[in-house]
Amino acid sequence: MDSINSNLQASSFRDPSGFLYWQDGELYRFVDDSYKENFEHLLDSGLWEQLLKQNLVVNHKEIDKYKIYKPDMLPFVSYPYEWSFSALKNAALLTLKIQKISLKYNMTLKDASAYNVQFIGSKPIFIDILSLEKYVEGTPWIAYKQFCQHFLAPLLLMSLKEYKLQSLLLSNIDGIPLDTTSNLLPKTTLLNFSILTHIHFNAFMQKSMQAMQDKPLKNNNNLKLSKNSLANLLTDLENIIKSLKLKDNKTVWADYYNIKNYDEDSFEYKKQLIREYLGLTQSETVVDLGANTGIFSKIANEAGKYVISCDMDYLAVENNYLQLKKEKNRKILPLIIDLCAPSPCIGWSCKERMSFFERTGNDKTVLALALIHHLRISNNVPVRKLAEFFAGICRELVIEFVPKEDSMVQKLLSTREDIFNDYSKEIFEQEFSNYFTIVKSSQIENSLRFLYLMERK
Template sequence: MRQVPLAEITPHSSSYGDPNGRVFWWMEELYRGIMPDRVGFYSHLFDSGVIRQLVNQKFLIESEPVDLSLQGFGLIVKHPRLSFVSYPFEWCAPMLKEAALLVLDLEMALFEHGLGLQDCHPWNVLFEATKPLFVDFGSIVTANGNNLWESNGEFFRYFVYPLLAMASGQTRIARWLLHDYTCGISEVEADFLTRRRGSQVKERTRKVLRSFGKRYPGRLHFALRKGLRLLDRVFSGRAPRLHESRIVYLRRLRTMVESIVIPRVPTGWSNYYDSDFPQFHPSGDWQQKHSSVHKVITNLKPRTLIDIGANRGWHSLMAAHFGVNTIAADIDEECISQLFYDARERDLPVQPLVLDFTSPSPGLGISNNMLPSATQRLKSEMALALALVHHMVFKSNLTFDQITQGLSDFTTKYLLVEFIPKEDRYVKEWWTPAKSWYSLDEFQRSLRRHYSSVTLLESYPEPRVLLLCEKQ
C-alpha cells in the first residue's frame, strides 16, 4: 500500500464538516479519506455491492477504494474529477428541480438497504453536463431506527421552497436567497415570496397536487388524496413512522416536486435565434460566422469551453457536438432553461448556467474560498464571447480593459471574441461621441495586454469580425 505524504495533499475547500471523512487533492486527482471508526461501515457498502448499484443507477458519483494510505484515515476512496463545478444559485429552475428529484430517488434507493442521507442540500449535488450526481459519499449513513426522514426540513428549505418561489415568478429572489448556504429559504420567506400570509405554503403545495390531478383526470385521484393527507403531516412535523409509510411519503413528495411548473417568461432575447438555429454539421444553411467558429473549435480542439453570453446556445451545442465539454453562460433565465432542455434531449456535454459576466459569482465562506468563485470553477481552455462586447460597452458602460480582463479571467489559453464596429446598424443606434474610443484598433490594443497572439477572422454580417486570441 502506497503512503501518501501529508505535505503533498491539498484539502478540498468545501470539505470540513463531515464527521465521516475529508476530501483532498493529490497529484491532481480527487480522493476522500474515511475516518478509522467508519471504515467498517463503508467497506461493507463496497463489498455488498450497494455503492456499485447506486453508481450504476446514476445516483452517486463514481467511488472506488484505492490502495493508498494517509495519516489519520483508515480508507481512501477515489472520485473522478468533473469538468465543472457549479452551485445552486447558478442553476436554472429545471436544474434545481432535477437535483431535487435525484435526491429523492437516491433516498428511496438507500432506504431499501436500511440507509439514508445525513445531508440532502443541493451543494452535495453536481452536474455532469445536464445530469445531476450526488457527490457527498460520506453523507450515506444508517437510517434512523424510527424511520423518520431526518433531512425532511433541509430538503424543503433548499429545494421545495425555492421551487415554489420560482413557480410564483420569484426566480431572481429565490436564486439570491440560495446564496445563504447555511439556511436556504425558510417557510416564512417562502410564504412571503409566494404572496401568501401566515403559514400558507401548505395550501400552495396542495394546489400544486390538485392541479396535477386535473391534468390526469380519473387516474391518480386516490393517490393524490392520500398525498394531501400526508402533506398535512409533513407541515405539522409528523412524518410517517412505518417503513412502508416512509417510502410512500418519499414517493408522494417526488410526485409533488415533479408537478411544480415553472412558468415560461419570454424575454427580448429568448427567441433571438429562433430563425438562426441550423444543424451542427457544416451545411448550406451556415453563415460565415458559423463556419469560422466551427473551424476554430475543430482545429484547436479545446477540452473545455465557456460560451459567455450564450443566449440560446447554438455555438455551445455545436462545440459540444464535436466533443467539447462546455459551459453556456447567460443572464437570461428563459434562454438557459430552454438550452438545458435542448442539451439534455440531444445528450450533449453542455452545462447551461445563469451567470452575469458583469457580476460573476464571487467566492463565499471563510476567506471567500469555501465556495470558490465562478472564475476559478468555470475557467476553461477556450472562452467564446460572441455579440457581447458592444452590449458591455454601450449598455453596461464597461471599458475595453474591463471587458478583456473579465474575459481573460475565464480562459487559460484561447479567446474567440466578436467585435461589432460602429458602422453596424445596431451599434449605430447606440454610438455617442462619449464612446469615441470604441474602435477595432483600441480593442486589439486592450486584448494584447492579455494575449500574445491576436488574429482577425471573418464573421457575419459584415463589417463584424472575430478575433482569435492565444495566451503564451
C-alpha cells in the first residue's frame, strides 16, 4: 500500500471510496473496502453493463475483483475551463443521462463534478465509476447543487450574459457559486421558473443558511423527494440545458480562412506541404496551436494523428467543436487555449489540476501555422523567446513564417510603430536553429510565406 500511495494520481485524493495510482507507466483504480457494497451493486445490477453498452463510461479491466481495476487510457485529459460552450453542454447532458439511467437500477450519482467527464475527440465520456452509490428511496439528489455550480451556472452565464464568463470555472474549481451566478444573470431570468428555481432560489437559500450558521439547525431527516419527483427534476434540468444557445457564433478569426491573402492554389499547396511534413513526423499526437476552426487539424488527423486543436478564440473553438460533433469525429479535441495565458496548474498544492503544457508534455508534434507574427507583434514576445518556448513543448515542429511584407502583418503594424527588428526570416531561422534542426523548408507558392519542418536537437 505504501508503494501505491507514493504514486497517487495528484487529483485523486478527495473520495474515500478509492483512488487512482500509477504503476510502471500504467493507470489503475483502487477500490476501498468502504465502497465494496456499492461497487457490487453497480456490477451485479446490470447498470455497469448498460453504461458500457451505451458507450457512456470509460471501460475498466478487472485486475483484482472489487479491489483493483485498470481503466482504458484517454488520449488526453482536458478541463472544463478549456471546453467550448457546446462541449460543456454535452458533458452536462451526459451527466444527467447517467443519473437518469442509474435511478432505474436503484443507484445515484453522489457527485456531479464536471471533472468526472472527459472527451475523446468530440465525444464526452464519464470516467469516475466510484461516483455511483445505492439510491435510498425518498432521498434528494445529493449532487444537485454541485451539478448546478459545475454545469448549469456556467452554461446560463455563457448563453444569457457573456460567453467569456466560462473563464470563471478556472478561478472556481468547485464550480461557479450560485449567488455569484444569480447576481450576474439578467433580471429577466427571475421570470423563468426553471432558472428561478435552480439558481435564484437556491442562491437565496444558500445565503439564508449562511446567515443562520450560528443557530442550531433543525433536523432535516424528514426532507423527502420521491424517485418520480427526482426524475422530473432531472428532466427539467435537461430541458433547460438543451434550450441554451450562444447569442453569437460569428467571430473575425472564425472567418479567417475566407479572408486569407493567398489564392486557392496556394492554399492547396500549403495543405500538401503540411501533409508531406506530418508524414515525416514520429509522434502519434499533434498539438495544433492557433488552430482556428480546425482545417489543418483535420489534415493532421488524416495523417493518422490524434489532434489537440487549440485556439484562444472562444467562438472559433465552438464552431470547430460543432462541426466535429456533426461528423462524429473521435480523433480531434478542440480546446480554448490562450498561449499568452495557458491553463495553469490549480487546486490543492497547485497539483490537483495540471497545467496545459504539463499535460501535453514535450514529446509531441506541434503545428504553429500563421501564428508567430501574432505572438511577436501583437504580444511583444521576442523571436528568441518564441524559439525557446517551442523547444520546451515539442519534439517536432511544423511552423509557418509570415514576413513583414505579408498583408496580414502589415495590418498588425498599421496601428503601431514597427519596433520589431528581430522579426525577419534570417533571424527567425538563426534563433530557432539554436534549438532545432531545420529538416525541410519550402516557400508557399504565390505567397511570401515559408513553411518549416523542425526537429528538436
